[in-house]
Amino acid sequence: MKSILKIFRRRRDAGKSTGAKRRNSAPEGGRPQAAAARNMEVQKQDEENRTTATPGGGESREDAEGQLPEDARDLAGPKYLDKYLEGVRMCLVTAGLVTKVASFPGSDIVFDALASIVENVQTTRDNKETKDGLRRYLYALHDAIPKDNPSDWPEQSRSALDKFKSEIVDQLKTCTKFEGSRITGFIFAKLDKERLSALEKCISRTTNAFQIALAVEGVGADARIEQGVHVLNDKVNVQFDAQALREVVNQLPKLATYDSSRTRELIPCHPGTCDVILKEIKNWATAKMRPQVLWLCGRAGTGKSTIATTIATWADKEKHFLGSNYFFSRDVEGLSSCSHVIPTVAYHLSEHLSEHNPSFTEAVRSRLVAKNGHVLNQKIEEQFESLIAEPLRFTHVTGKPVKRTLLVIDGLDECDDQHRLKDTIGLLLRLLSPTNAHIRILLVSRPENYIEDSLSLENGLHPHVARLDVEDFVTTSDIKEYLRLELSKIGKADWPSKGDFNSLVESCGQLFVYASTVIHFIREETAIRNHRKSLQILLSVKSNTNHGAANAYKRLNELYLQILRTAVGESDEGVPEAMVQFRNVLGTIALSRIPLPVSSIAHLIGVEEEGIWTILEFLRSIIIVPSQARYRKEPPRFYHPSLREFLTDAKRCNDERFFIDVPYMEAYLFQRCVDIVIKGSTGIVAEDLIPVMRYVCQYWGHHLEKVQDETAQVMMKLGEFVQRHLLKWFRFARVLLDSCDPLFQCMEFAQKWVLKSNYGSELSENLGSMLRSSKVLDNGLRLWPVGTYDAARSKCGASITFTFLTLLSSGEIRSRR
Incomplete structure (x- = not known):
């Protein structure tokens, strides 16, 4: 772009005309300018509609630039450009793959190869829009190129064409397959995300530059065109930044x-409930001269998240x-970690302040995309x-009105x-x-102590922090109004009786979780009980405690x-096996590190899937x-933490049939994880086992970490493994998870657990040796084909099962061992 702007200035200052070599069609129709305008509209549409492509890759990366054989890199270099293009032409013609997306001047092989690759990329749900965008660029390019012989073009237009083709060829190299110095084909299947995105960006960038060069030759050094180049340059940069x-x-x-x-x-909150505390919080949020931080705390079930x-x-x-706004949750994957809180808050703020403080927005977004989003992997202090x-500090202007902002x-x-x-x-x-x-x-x-400590100085809470206790505001009238509204949706106007209703309200105390559980239980009709029967069961709950808060x-x-x-x-009182299964189902839901669907729970604990559905009903x-019919892949979750x-506290759950002994259950889950890992890495892996395989490969060490008693059974299982x-x-998990980091964490947990025991020095040494060696080799392992496991499975068909040994014997993996 800079070079083109220099041309404008040079011509303007010299006052020279470029009309002598101008194409005859350019002055009449202004076709290059019109094409450039059409392409700008195409890019505008892309910016609004196109989503980030996430193809389901799977091809080898060995042909990517920088990893080509020496002779192949030379072949693709400038010195042997003609030889490379001739090899491309022969390959396409032989395979019958030349696709005429548009008729380019002279049937140039560069355009043919480019069009063929774009047209033959396998369309998937994830990459369809990206591929459509590539095709639109090709059509726009076709409209922009004059149909006369390029040899008759002005010198600068020919130079622009040569530069365009050179950049395209460099990008095509990443989609070319070599055997030694011979071109054997192109990668037409699912291109991986990086190559498909790079190809799209290259075509967009070079197409715009080429069109502008043609427009320059066609209309001369007009100041308005120079301004148009600036605008187009800005739009192209905005599009690339938006994509990133x-x-x-x-x-x-x-x-x-x-939301x-x-x-x-x-x-x-239901209308008419929690009005007092909501009013207090709203006054704090809008008034001046109030503490900047409000800590709203309350015990479990008091309605904090609802407020x-x-x-x-x-x-x-x-x-x-x-x-x-950011709502942590243990039962939603990724929301029990602090790692992305700061980037999420920063991005939300950039959206919120985009009109009032665009400099802040630009600063945050540019830092988010810098180095391919490297900030997401930094320490939270560096993220903040x-x-x-820094963006707040650098964009602050003394005396300028600022917009009220609530986090x-x-x-x-x-x-x-x-x-x-x-x-x-x-x-x-x-x-x-x-x-x-x-x-x-x-x-x-x-009201956890460690949270209070974080908000306190030596003499108490930080002076800019105020505290509200939910229990000080929730009243019986709030609970009564909630129950009245919900029960009116279930029964008749005269149900329940006034006495039953008051008893129910009294049982709830200040706990909204009690009231909401009551409503769920009454609403749930079964073959053996209706709403009225459910209410009587609840009213029969006897407690030796007073009805106080x-x-x-x-x-x-x-x-x-x-x-x-x-x-x-009552029928299950004397059936220990049934209660063990009941307890294992609840224990797995409670202790799994990420929520698992019913099918994965069944594989993990070794029971029939339908048996779990029966329990959950x-x-x-x-x-x-x-x-079951529509969302079988959705995991079951507890309504409330x-x-x-309750289930994991023996003092609270005093019926041993339901009590979940956490260390014992963790030991059981660890052993089940290891059994599944052994079976999966050395035997047949069926399609429906893939989700649970990912889980056990990533989290067996997490379960072992929580085993408190070094039992001989657990130690023997770990030793065998x-x-x-x-x-x-x-090897198996590295391909399946596409990352070594969770594997390192599992081995670190295992090594620490072994070190705590009195017998396990050899195990600890083996784990330590494996951990050190794996970290040294991690950079080499990153060259393994991404998603090979899933790619092989998808190409074999959904009904095909295969073993990891098959993957090890394949040419792609063998070349990296």
């Missing part, structure tokens, strides 16, 4: 916001000052400084790393300054026990059960 930004944003958690579509939906959702909705829809602190972060106690959470809170507190007085931060959690959780324990006893019935009041805490199957697992 989408790729980075797609790596952020997609279900973190209040995201979660299985356990975030819902606002946070209501405030986020109000700030977004009514006040339009919601800067960011780069994405939030809502809920569920802090559901973050799985307390130390990193404390660091994140500390970074947010660094925003407390006079220059950021317009920012308000609402933090929501249980302090005893609310004891009544919640009794409620959970009653629902579980109703589910198993009787627990719909406390577990979100997906539809308090159920997991390390001695005979560790290397097979590593």
Whole structure:
């Protein structure tokens, strides 16, 4: 672009005319300019409609530039350009693959190869729009190129054509297959993400540059055209930046916001409930001279997330000052970690301030896309400084009005790393300054000591932090109004009776989780009970405690026990095997590191899938059960975290039939993971086993870490795995997971666990040796073909099963061993 602008200036200053060598058609119709304008419209449409391509790759990367054989790189170099193109022509003609997307001048082989590759790329759900965009560029290019012989073109136009073809050839090399110095074909199947994206960007960039060069020759050095080049240059850069930004944003958690579509939906407060506390929070968010941070805390089930959702909705829809919101969750993958909180908040702020402070928006977005989104892999301190602190500091203008901004972060106690959470809170507190007085931060959690410590100085809470306890605001009238509204949707106007209703309200105390569980249980009709029968079962729950707020959780324990006893019935009292399966199902849902669908749970614990569905059908009041017909791949989830805490606490769950002994269950899950890993890495892997294979390969070490007693059975299982199957697992899992990092973590957990035992020095040495060797070889392992396992499976057909030994014997992997 700079070189073209220099041409404009040189011609303008010299006052020379370029009309002598101008094409006859250019002055009459201005075709190059019109084509450039059409292409600008195409790019505008692409920018609005095209999504980031994520093809399901699988081809070898050995032909990518920088990894070609020496003779192949020479062949593709400038010195042997004609020889390379002749090889391309022969290959395409022999294979009958020349695709006439458009008739290019002289049937140039560069255009033929480019069109053939674009046309023959396998269309998938993920890459269809990207491929369509490539085809639009080709059609726009066809419109822009004059149909006369290029030898008759002006010298500068011919130079532009040569430059265009040279850049295209460089990009085509990454799609070329070589055997020695001979071209054997092109990669027409699913191109991987990097090559397809690179091809698209190259065509877009070179097409625009070529069209502009033609327009320059056609209309001369007009100042308005120079300005048009600036505009086009800016649009091209914006398009590339938008594409890069989408790729980075797609790596952020997609279900973190209040309005995201979660299985356990975030819902606002019912009308007429929690009015007092909502009014208090809204006053804090809008008033001046108030602490910048409000810590809303409350015990489990008091409605904290519901209140946070209501405030986020109000700030977004009514006040339009919601800067960011992030709702942690243990049962949503990626939302129990702090690693992407800061980038997500920064991106939300860039959207929120795009009109009021565009400089901040530009700074954040440019830093997000820099070095292919490297900031996402940095420490959270570096993320905060780069994405939030510096952009705010550099774009602050004294005296300029600033826009009120509210940040809502809920569920802090559901973050799985307390130390990193404390660091994140500390970074947010660094925003407390006079220059950021317009920012308000609402933090929501249980009243955990480590969270309070993060918000405190030596003498108590930070002076810019205020605290609200939910229990101080929730009243019996709130619970009564919620029950009245929900029961009116279920029964008749005269049901339940006034006495039954008051008894139900009294049992709930201040716990919305008790009230919502009651509603779920009553709403759930079965063959043996209707709404009225369900209400009587709930009213029969007896507690030895008074109906005070302090005893609310004891009544919640009794409620959970009653629902579980109703589910198993009296007939299962003397069937230990049935109760073991019942307990294993609940234990797996409670302790799996990521939510698993029913099919994966069945494979993991070795039971029939239909047996799990039968169990879940009787627990719909406390577990979100997906539809068997429509959502079988959705995982079941607990309605509320308090159920997991109840099941794993022997003091609260005093019926041993339902109590989940965490260390024992973790030991059981570890052994099951190892058994499945051994079977999968040395035997047949069926299609429906792939999801659970990914889980066990990634998380067996996490389960081992929580085993407290070094039992001989667990040690024997670990010893067998390390001695005979560790290397097979590593090779297998590296291809399956496309990353070594989770594998390193598993081995580190295992090594630490072995070191705690009194017998395991040899195991520890073997694990340490494997860990060190694997990290040294990690860079080499990154050259393995991405997604080979899935690619081989998809090409063999969904019904085909195969072994990992087959992959090891394939040419692609063997070349890297």
